[in-house]
Amino acid sequence: MTHSAHILVTGGGLNGPALALALAQAGFRVTVIDSLPCDTRADPAFDGRAYALALTSRRLLAAIGIWQHVAERAEPMLGIRVRDGKAGGSAGPRTLEFDHAEIEEGPMGHMVEDRHLRRALLDAMQEEARITHLAGETVTAQEVQPGGVIVTLASGERIRGALLVGADGRHGGTAARAGIGRMEWGYGQTAVVCAVAHEKPHQGIAHQVFWPAGPLAILPLTGNRSAIVWSESDTRAARIMAMDDAGFLAALRPAVGDVLGALSLVGKRFSYPLGLSLAHEVVAARVALLGDAAHGVHPIAGQGLNAGLRDVAALADVLSEAKARGEDPGAPTVLARYARWRRFDTATLAFATDGFNRLFSNDNPLLRRVRDLGLGAVNAVPGLRRAFIREAAGLTGDLPRLMRGP
């Protein structure tokens, strides 16, 4: 045994480091293990995503000392405009409109680019004495023993902890090794992701156009730039990815419309195959799952990372409370509290995003009528619109302490 920690975290993506920082702050010693070397993940071109972070996710990031390092590069989302697009046609009139001024807490969210968030998390882990970060190391086995759990790394090193947290994404092995099965299916869609610069200012407005092949999101970034998340059928996405930049922009322009004026590409294009991946349980003996390891969802509502950060805040609450009471952090009663808190939310998010995608990603005239009526009804009723904005801001439900704000 090379060393031991209170809490072992497999996965140093986004949720794993956020949890490690929250737990270190609460006095736990944490070891975070990730297969990828730090240099790979610190490379600005590693991941092209930008995240719509809900107000409550921002509060959590502020509480763990990350927000202050990304705030200047974050763009507030002041409104959302939704349109429906017909196959081969143009986007229809606005059917739904949300304005942040309808809630008193401030912007419903901020757009933050992965490259800034990832870097801030890596730097903060490095500065925290209670965190050991093993980058470029892969967990190959885990074994539950009386009073603890041991993980084995590909290098042969073995590390002991009281609890193993699986933050290793949809394809990580922590859940399977703990005997937790998954419900999984693909959508036959791939998200093409990039950043564009544009002629007209975005004014903090996010646009969502529901095209029959999948949704197109245009999300405000700092300066005159926006993030594009363009969900298309797998075959069309592959064709789009193979186009040169001029061909790509020519295909993108009609889908975006003229809300932002002339467009140009900033940086590379990235693609992400889309699917649902939901773990049957979020806990097992001495194991807790969070983030995409527990629930990988369609990005249609921009909620995957927000839900992961909610797991982080809930688990940090449960473990801090257990510590204060002198309980074993890996005890079944402690893990059951976390499972009770997160199970319902997680399943609801998975099925809501799945249902939305099925309802909106098609050109069936009957379903088109249903969604037009639904969107029109939400838009017409201020109380309902406000409820949607509060949901998008993450302000509903039983908020963990780190998400309640100062």
Ligand SMILES: Cc1cc2nc3c(=O)[nH]c(=O)nc-3n(C[C@H](O)[C@H](O)[C@H](O)COP(=O)(O)OP(=O)(O)OC[C@H]3O[C@@H](n4cnc5c(N)ncnc54)[C@H](O)[C@@H]3O)c2cc1C
């Ligand atoms: C196109 C797109 C747009 C999105 N937009 C949004 C958005 O606007 N808002 C939002 O909230 N969410 C969004 N999401 C969702 C969000 O990207 C994910 O929920 C989030 O990145 C998941 O982070 P994670 O840390 O849980 O997992 P990951 O980022 O998958 O990290 C898992 C880590 O585990 C490591 N690992 C795996 N196996 C092992 C092993 N055996 N040993 C050691 N390490 C291992 C991997 O190297 C990896 O670093 C979007 C997703 C997509 C695809």
